[in-house]
Amino acid sequence: NAGVTQTPKFQVLKTGQSMTLQCAQDMNHEYMSWYRQDPGMGLRLIHYSVGAGITDQGEVPNGYNVSRSTTEDFPLRLLSAAPSQTSVYFCASSYTGTSTPDTQYFGPGTRLTVL
């Protein structure tokens, strides 16, 4: 299994540009989520999904959209990039079953800079 994969690993955008961060997992996990990590802030939940066709907002959803058309993929879209969105973005997935249900597996991250 590849686990959780994210592309791209690095990205530089100009203010106002849009882009999509890709996330895929091959573990048949129902639950997927996106976090951003900023210095001194810890990881903060942006959006999450409990299964295909179902998404919901986390702590910091503004400026981001998500969709979940398949179990495997959970892309994160930046609608109009702003310098405040400069961050490291992590995608994570987990089971929603009964054994260690919330062990989340993280992707390697995408480092985004918005100029």
Added chain:
Amino acid sequence: RKEVEQDPGPFNVPEGATVAFNCTYSNSASQSFFWYRQDCRKEPKLLMSVYSSGNEDGRFTAQLNRASQYISLLIRDSKLSDSATYLCVDNAGGTSYGKLTFGQGTILTVHP
């Protein structure tokens, strides 16, 4: 008040030392917690789960004190490879949806 608070450190300890980190949480209804380890510029990886009173895994011991709402992580016989940032995590969203709340992390450096 932050939902999960950690002493950011850094903690600098020699090899072989015992070091302890504390983490406080504000949600009294939270049932389970985690310690994640994050190496520089890498993704977080699960170190330990903390249910009920706590648990032990080799050199690592995690304790949960519900009355005082804090979690601790004890590392015995520190190794150079233990150098990392340790993230305290509150599973505030319940057992099914894994909506995790992270502390800002505690930096540990183990030196020869």
